[in-house]
Amino acid sequence: MVLRSCWKSRHKNRPGPTAAAAAALRGRAGPAALLWLCATQLVCAGGALAETKNVVQKDAEFDITYNDTVTSENQTIYAFNHTVSRNKTEGVRVTVDVLSQGFESPILFVVRQKQAVLSFQIPLILRGLYQRKYPYNHVGRTLCQPPTRAASETQYFFVDVSTLSSQGTNYQLRVSRVESFTLHTDKKFSFTASPSQPQYFKYDFPEGVDTVIVKVNSDMTFPCSVMSIQDIQCPVYDLDNNVAFIGMYQTMTKKGAITVQRKDFPSNSFYVVVVVKTEDEACGGPLRFYPLRPDELIDAGNRSKMIDVIVTPAIESEVYVMGMLFCLGIFLSFYLLTFVMTCVENRGMKKKEVLQFPADMSPAETGKTPASPYEYGSFADNGSTLSSEAITDSATSTDNNYGYVERSLDSVGRIRHESLSSVEEDDYDTLDDINSDKNIVRTKKFLYVSDLSRKDKRILSKKYQIYFWNIATIAVFYALPVVQLVITYQTVVNVTGNQDICFYNFLCAHPLGALSAFNNILSNLGYVLLGLLFLLIVLKRDIVHQRALVRNDLHALECGIPKHFGLYYAMGTALMMEGLLSACYHVCPNYTNFQFDTSFMYMIAGLCMLKLYQKRHPDINASAYTAYACLAGVIFFSVLGVVFGKGNAVFWIVFSVIHILATMLLSTQLYYMGRWRLDSGIMRRILNVVYTDCIRQCSGPMYIDRAVLLVMGNIVNWSLAAYGLLERPNDFASYLLAIAICNLLLYFAFYIIMKLRSGERIQCLALVCILFTAVVWGLALYFFFQGLSTWQKTPAESREHNRDCILLSFFDDHDIWHFLSSIAMFGSFLVLMTMDDDLDTTQRDKIFAF
Numbered sequence: 001m002v003l004r005s006c007w008k009s010r011h012k013n014r015p016g017p018t019a020a021a022a023a024a025l026r027g028r029a030g031p032a033a034l035l036w037l038c039a040t041q042l043v044c045a046g047g048a049l050a051e052t053k054n055v056v057q058k059d060a061e062f063d064i065t066y067n068d069t070v071t072s073e074n075q076t077i078y079a080f081n082h083t084v085s086r087n088k089t090e091g092v093r094v095t096v097d098v099l100s101q102g103f104e105s106p107i108l109f110v111v112r113q114k115q116a117v118l119s120f121q122i123p124l125i126l127r128g129l130y131q132r133k134y135p136y137n138h139v140g141r142t143l144c145q146p147p148t149r150a151a152s153e154t155q156y157f158f159v160d161v162s163t164l165s166s167q168g169t170n171y172q173l174r175v176s177r178v179e180s181f182t183l184h185t186d187k188k189f190s191f192t193a194s195p196s197q198p199q200y201f202k203y204d205f206p207e208g209v210d211t212v213i214v215k216v217n218s219d220m221t222f223p224c225s226v227m228s229i230q231d232i233q234c235p236v237y238d239l240d241n242n243v244a245f246i247g248m249y250q251t252m253t254k255k256g257a258i259t260v261q262r263k264d265f266p267s268n269s270f271y272v273v274v275v276v277k278t279e280d281e282a283c284g285g286p287l288r289f290y291p292l293r294p295d296e297l298i299d300a301g302n303r304s305k306m307i308d309v310i311v312t313p314a315i316e317s318e319v320y321v322m323g324m325l326f327c328l329g330i331f332l333s334f335y336l337l338t339f340v341m342t343c344v345e346n347r348g349m350k351k352k353e354v355l356q357f358p359a360d361m362s363p364a365e366t367g368k369t370p371a372s373p374y375e376y377g378s379f380a381d382n383g384s385t386l387s388s389e390a391i392t393d394s395a396t397s398t399d400n401n402y403g404y405v406e407r408s409l410d411s412v413g414r415i416r417h418e419s420l421s422s423v424e425e426d427d428y429d430t431l432d433d434i435n436s437d438k439n440i441v442r443t444k445k446f447l448y449v450s451d452l453s454r455k456d457k458r459i460l461s462k463k464y465q466i467y468f469w470n471i472a473t474i475a476v477f478y479a480l481p482v483v484q485l486v487i488t489y490q491t492v493v494n495v496t497g498n499q500d501i502c503f504y505n506f507l508c509a510h511p512l513g514a515l516s517a518f519n520n521i522l523s524n525l526g527y528v529l530l531g532l533l534f535l536l537i538v539l540k541r542d543i544v545h546q547r548a549l550v551r552n553d554l555h556a557l558e559c560g561i562p563k564h565f566g567l568y569y570a571m572g573t574a575l576m577m578e579g580l581l582s583a584c585y586h587v588c589p590n591y592t593n594f595q596f597d598t599s600f601m602y603m604i605a606g607l608c609m610l611k612l613y614q615k616r617h618p619d620i621n622a623s624a625y626t627a628y629a630c631l632a633g634v635i636f637f638s639v640l641g642v643v644f645g646k647g648n649a650v651f652w653i654v655f656s657v658i659h660i661l662a663t664m665l666l667s668t669q670l671y672y673m674g675r676w677r678l679d680s681g682i683m684r685r686i687l688n689v690v691y692t693d694c695i696r697q698c699s700g701p702m703y704i705d706r707a708v709l710l711v712m713g714n715i716v717n718w719s720l721a722a723y724g725l726l727e728r729p730n731d732f733a734s735y736l737l738a739i740a741i742c743n744l745l746l747y748f749a750f751y752i753i754m755k756l757r758s759g760e761r762i763q764c765l766a767l768v769c770i771l772f773t774a775v776v777w778g779l780a781l782y783f784f785f786q787g788l789s790t791w792q793k794t795p796a797e798s799r800e801h802n803r804d805c806i807l808l809s810f811f812d813d814h815d816i817w818h819f820l821s822s823i824a825m826f827g828s829f830l831v832l833m834t835m836d837d838d839l840d841t842t843q844r845d846k847i848f849a850f
Contacts, residue, residue: 060159062092063176067099069168070107070161078159080175084148089202091178094159095140098122098171105165109139113157115146116234122171124196125297126240128279129287134300136196142178144234145202183272185209188310193225193276194303198238200230200273203311205262211314214272215507216256216307223303224283224796227256228273229497231265236273243275250499250506251796253283257506258499259314259516276305283796315510315809320518323810327522330819331529334826338533342540450845452619453562464566464614466624471570471603474628475577482584482596489588490514500795502588505788508805508812519805520586523815526822527579534829535572538565541833560840561847562618567611571829574603579822591642591791598733599635604825605740606631611832612751616849634736641732652728656721659739663717667710671703705850709750716742730792754850755835766834773827780820786813 060066060078068076082092096109106121123135143157163169183189183203193199205212216227230236230247237245247270248258262268278300281287493501494514504517512518542565548556556563578600585597606627614621622630637655645651701707720739729735755762762770789798805812811819839847 060175064174066173067170068161068173069170070163070165071168072105072164072166075160075162078161078173078175079156080159081154081156082177084145084153084155086148086151089145089182091145091181091201092143092157093140093176093178094118094143095174095176095197096122096138096171098137098169100169100171104167105163107161107163107165107169107171110160110162111141111143111157112160113143113146113234114155116144118143118235123297126195126278129281132279133295133297134195134278135297136194136300138196140197142181142198142200142236142238144236146234183309183311185212186310186312188308190306190308191274192304192306193274194305195223195240195276195278195300197304198243198273198275199307200236200238200271201309202232202269202271204269205265209313210262211511212260212311213314213507214258214260214309214311216252216272216274216309218252218254218305218307220305221253221800222280222283222285223305224251224253224277224280224285225256225305225307226251226275226277227258228271228275229258229260230271230273232267232269232271236271238273238275240275240277243273244498246497247273248497248499249273250799251277251282251794252799253796255507255799255802256796257799257802259506259509259511261511272309272311274307274309276303278303282794284794319808319810320510320512323519323808324522326808327525327819331526331822334530334823335533338537447849448845449561449616449847449849450843452617452849453844455619457562460562460564460618461566463623464564464621465569467566467607467627468569468573470624470628471573471577475573478599479577479580479584482581482593486584486587486593486596489590489593490516493588501590503590503789503791503795503798505802505812505814506799507802508788508810510810515587517586519810519812519815520589520818521583523811523818524579524583524586524822526819527582527825528576530822530826531572531575531577531579534575534826535569537830537833538568538572541565555841559843561615561836562844564614564618566624567607567614568829568833571604571607571611571832574600574607575822575825575829578604578825582818589789589791594733594791595635595638595642598638598737601737602634602638602740603631605737605744606634608828608832609744609747612747615836616847634740638733638736641736645728645732646730647728649728652725656725659721659724660718663714667714671706671710705754709747712750713743713746716746751850752835754848758848758850760836760847761838762835763838766831766837769827769831769834773824773831776820776824776827780817780824783813783817783820786817788812788814 054074055077056074057077057079058066060080062080062082066078070076082090084090094109094111098107106123108121109119111118118141120139120141122139123137124139126134126136128134148155159173159175161171161173180189181201183201185206189201191199203212203214214227214229218225226240226243226249228237228243228247228249237243237247243249248260250256250258260270277283279285279287489501491514493499493516499506502516504520508519509517510519515521541563545556545563545565581596581600585593589597610622610627637658640651641655645655717739720742724735752762786803787801788803789801791798803812807816
């Protein structure tokens with residue numbers, strides 16, 4: 001009783017214990033009790049002398065502004081009470097404004113509630129980068145409202161005001177109710193927030209709604225702000241320095257959106273917290289203030305921001321099913337179309353065989369066994385005529401063919417069979433006489449496919465089959481750590497709640513399980529399915545060709561472009577891996593894993609160029625080891641560019657020099673068909689050629705067509721190198737991909753033009769594929785350049801480009817890019833495969849190699 005009286009004396013100006021208590025103790029206790037009582041009174045008196053603060057408690061009311069003064073000698077306690085209902089949530093907001101200027105010590109405000117304590121000082125000091133300090137004299141905070149189990153309950157809370165300043169400081173205190181504290185579905189609510197006056201509101205999941213999207217918008221880019229989704233618990237973290245402690249959060253300028261699922265909030269409700277940051281650097285804004293001294297306070301100016309918030313229901317499970325069925329339906333229709341065309345083609349082949357073997361004539365009636373079914377067709381006549389004319393032509397045109405004698409189809413089988421005795425390509429290439437023969441053949445002014453397809457077919461087939469096995473091995477070793485890494489990324493996002501790690505289109509990011517944007521992953525299914533379909537088409541063609549070789553079909557042996565399918569298998573595998581790795585990238589898209597999305601794009605572009613070159617140069621095409629080593633170098637520079645290339649002049653100078661040197665070396669290799677050497681005498685030979693062809697006599701290039709292609713290629717590549725050196729684009733991976741695509745398109749255009757110049761024609765199927773692919777590529781690029789997000793900017797700036805779904809309420813523009821680009825790549829592969837089908841009955845010594 002005495003200790004309690006002593007405590008009251010310090011807080012209610014009572015000097016000692018009550019008289020009744022003292023009399024009771026004197027009457028009941030002996031001298032020891034009296035001695036203890038005296039000691040207690042001395043302690044209380046000493047405390048009262050040491051702390052002479054006057055504590056005043058006032059009963060306060062809502063929506064009334066209290067103007068008071070506080071010093072170190074007085075402390076004011078405001079007592080409030082309000083009724084809390086279980087079915088109605090009503091917010092309470094405390095607003096404080098300090099009127100005095102230049103006060104020496106801050107004022108401390110402590111709000112004591114039933115289950116929470118909120119404290120803050122004025123001036124409120126918020127820190128920015130490099131420990132900058134921003135003071136705020138006007139503070140507004142919303143009190144946390146703990147849930148109540150009773151239908152109606154009266155709750156009390158107290159606001160304590162104190163300071164250590166000896167001089168009086170004037171302040172204003174106002175406590176008011178927040179009538180619109182609860183957000184309603186599909187109803188926009190507007191409010192104002194600032195760094196010292198954060199806002200948060202409550203949202204309850206309605207019945208039947210399991211997922212909602214919280215959208216926050218503003219007409220003002222700056223000041224930078226943060227939106228957060230937090231569970232219903234106290235305290236609520238609503239300041240710039242603690243808003244990232246719990247829940248999900250993201251920075252924003254004009255747009256912000258977070259998808260919230262009921263399963264993550266056991267109370268079936270959550271808080272939407274909006275905080276304005278003290279600085280704009282996190283949103284890509286400038287840092288305008290630099291303090292002269294570390295402890296200098298900086299006036300941040302007016303950082304109020306008008307904000308709109310709306311909560312809308314997300315899509316239902318039926319939309320997920322429709323999206324998946326739509327995606328499967330599109331790409332499975334290509335399987336159905338391919339099956340129908342295969343059936344039609346097989347029926348045509350059977351009719352052709354019937355015409356070649358009439359029912360009234362069998363091979364036995366002719367008295368001999370045919371070497372090939374084509375012997376009974378019109379090709380036998382053409383072949384014999386061609387063979388007789390060829391000998392005459394070769395005798396009169398030895399200046400072009402250098403003694404190369406054309407052979408009749410009747411002798412092809414025997415010669416081809418004898419050439420199969422070689423089992424190692426190196427045994428053929430390392431002989432001096434063969435090297436001499438290569439120099440004679442490959443340096444002719446006019447080359448034919450027969451000049452560059454002299455090596456044994458079995459050896460070349462094994463050589464090009466390595467492309468497939470190597471890329472399959474690369475895919476396994478590349479994909480496994482990628483999958484592991486993106487799973488870690490997604491786990492970090494889910495655990496930390498930091499929505500700035502991944503650059504989604506948050507307005508159309510539909511979660512499924514632990515995945516945050518399932519639609520962006522699903523739309524990559526087309527690459528995998530169409531890549532698999534292309535592999536099946538290649539396999540079918542490969543089987544048909546192998547059967548023709550077993551029959552000693554002369555067309556398969558000596559006519560048309562040599563059939564090597566290894567690169568086709570590698571292209572189909574690369575397309576499938578592009579789909580897998582693009583899906584991995586879209587698990588958490590950001591600048592550090594963008595190379596996952598582009599690595600196999602480099603592979604595809606490189607393989608397509610190699611296949612174009614291999615068509616008419618099968619003997620001198622690059623080996624798989626050389627090709628993949630070069631592509632590995634490209635990916636290596638891609639990683640260096642992403643990590644070090646942003647604004648680094650040294651990197652861009654080195655890369656541009658390497659780019660130009662590589663272009664010159666490749667041009668020399670292509671122009672001389674590999675018949676040159678890079679050694680110590682290279683400069684002497686270059687000077688000799690310049691003196692002979694440019695100074696001594698002005699002569700044009702010997703290989704005009706090749707020279708035109710290489711000059712155009714050098715112009716394009718030198719221009720791209722100059723652009724990169726001058727502009728230094730932030731997205732180095734896309735810049736590198738643009739180089740590859742430009743070179744591929746240039747070579748493809750050159751191939752088509754030279755094909756038409758040579759008198760060849762493009763069959764109907766190939767022409768349809770070209771036109772269809774060109775249209776689809778145009779549409780795909782339109783959706784690609786919509787730019788729904790970009791990791792070249794800050795996450796907040798990237799969200800300014802976010803847009804709603806445009807297809808089935810499930811897919812956005814980038815998903816449509818995935819659909820169309822996968823179809824376009826598949827069509828491009830078909831073009832490469834079918835564009836030379838018109839040459840299947842033309843002898844190779846009549847097909848130009850360009």
